[in-house]
Amino acid sequence: MAIYLEMPELDKEFPFRILVNDGDILTTPHWHREVELIYVIKGTISLGIDDVPYKLSEGEIAFIGGGLIHYVLASPGSERLVYQFDLNYFTAGNKENLDLQKLFSELLPVSPQWGESDETAIRTLLEAMNYEMKTQQIGYQFALKAGLFELIQRLLRDIPKQVKQLKKINKLATQDVLEKLDEIFNFVEEHYQEALTLQDIAEVAGYSSFYFTKFFKKNTGKTFLTFLNDYRIDKAKWLLINSDLPVSEIIAQTGFESNKTFYRLFKGSMAMAPLEYRNTMKIE
Incomplete structure (x- = not known):
């Protein structure tokens, strides 16, 4: 199976979410x-995490550091909570200058390897955070942020580290690759409303157009044009749901150069026209 880049849609102010997957x-x-x-x-x-297979039962936890390739096989009758957060959220408060990406890459990835007391502590914290997210009582955002900081602290202090293996694990996304992709994604976020060319983004990355094309496809699983169009479609979906702007204005605001291209890509992505999507998704 092909490996692809996933870009979770997280709140910029608090890049954290909990999903329920069956x-x-x-x-x-x-x-x-x-x-x-x-x-x-x-x-x-x-x-699987970095080509190593695991099996987890009820009450057990997997920890997956940023940049690690992973997958979950269909397991009928099961249910799991998925917690995702962006480490950039902790940059301002990181007075110790800890390399969180590196430190987290060293942790043992599944809770049966941690010890019962550490597994119980992390489980209890995750359950408390899920309760806050579900009930959303007054102050729940503060509770979630406090829980996330406690989670970071417990992971750093309590979870055992991996013994260095003689065989080096081949990771798709090294720290250098993640930083380069961050640079590219940030540029797209700031300029997606403009007419962007392959040459423009290659220059931002410091690569030739030929090398950039290979680099981006290898590390994201898609071409840059496909990524850019997907990003613009996501922005258009948000505007359709959260504004009353006419579709023509949304097309202009999301960087599409022709109405025909927008309608073709939107219908290909959502299997419906933009106004049908708005009527289906908009909350009265």
């Missing part, structure tokens, strides 16, 4: 810069 959801091999924890709340799941 056993019918198959997650093919992918990676993302965000850290992820998977907490099995029902049944068992089979997953």
